[in-house]
Amino acid sequence: MTAATVPTPLPGTLSGTVTVRVPVSDPRVEPLLRELAAEYTARYGESAHAELTRYPDEEFTAAYGGVLLLLLERGEPVAGGAFRRYDSGTAELKRVWTHSAHRRRGLARRVLAELESEVVRVGYRRIYLTTGPRQPEARDLYLTSGYTPLFDTTADPESIGPLPFEKHLPAPARPGEARAL
Template sequence: MTSAPELTVIQVPVSDPRVEPLLRELGREYSARYGKDAHAEISRYPDEEFTEPYGGQLLLLLEGGEPVAGGAFRRYDPTTAELKRIWTHSAHRRRGLARRVIAELEREAGARGYRRIYLTTGPRQPEARGLYLATGYTPLFDTEADPETIGPLPFEKHLNVTSRINPPKYT
């Protein structure tokens, strides 16, 4: 009996070459589901918004050195991080990797002092909708309505922030 390869969590800039498969597959999936070029959606925010100086982060889960899942957050407002680009490689789905990505992003956002997570997902992404409901996110829309009539589906989650990596300095 062999054990599954260990997963490694790394923080990287969008320019890291290991991020490219994430964005490429995410773009193909958006285009297939929504029937348009997804480049505009993926490039909506400048890459630097997903870095520390701007209040964001991008992380990857690596298995055997290869990216199998990832995601990011950016600053939405002073107390809120916005999740973006949550992705699991199509060959590695149904293993709980997206849950792990979300947990890691929530942990890091909380450590940076964010108290709330906000996100939206598309109406043609029922798997994402189910994932966010299953991980404790509150829908900010009528869950009984046809998702196609709503547009982007917003969710939120309040974090229990008990400590910070960089606590505020008082003078």
Template structure:
């Protein structure tokens, strides 16, 4: 897949670039993501990141997006893959540690939702870990419905699943079907 860049929505905002998982620009974010998961959960989180084949994150069923600063430096990113014929699953959402608290993760989620909707998906699913309160807060604040008891101790719940139904206009845009 050839990378494709979309200009930023605002002149000061990062540009959006569609890449493959193996694109060298994605490596620093994935490495830092693995390091953070390892620090929070122990073990080797890098193996978890390699659990899904790269093909699951490529068109027509999936994709990887990076936000790039003007200098071409990746500052945030995320991916989605096909969960079922009408549902995309968000994965690997990340903001570089030096660029957090600027709304970049919120932008990544919105861009991934838009791209998944344009590919015909009608619902988004995702999970986050119990030791990621920032991610839990992000998904709750961006309209995701928790599929777990939010009053329970997250450590007793385990993985925290969320879902969001996309507006009808989001998945009619390009007329592409998400199915095979």
């Protein structure tokens, strides 16, 4: 079996919640993309098609330096996210999502933690991301999860446009080496 088909239990989350690496073509990804498109259209009054098709699906595969993760509960997707290679040392988070029926349960934080672990595992040391100015809950999630805003947080978000963030990650400890906390 490949890593894409073997569920990995998520410690500290709801029992029965697992994470899987999947290709964008996996049918379980469709609810993520459908809800993202609807959410973007509702918030920004324009088609989300351009944003959701900006990057080829291959960029979210290991061969191109990325991955797409889904959190599954009883086999159904409840949250997910992806990253792609931004540059040689940086991964860019994209498509971080929690199903509307499962929000306010800490799943987005779990998605971030899982993505960050994967980013470190494949060798990136920095994460870059942007979120829209009409997504205050995403902005707050990144601010409270240790991401540094690369914009003036006192400015009107609408005057900025996409809100950029970054987070520097520690190198993984080598076997037998303790990591400072």
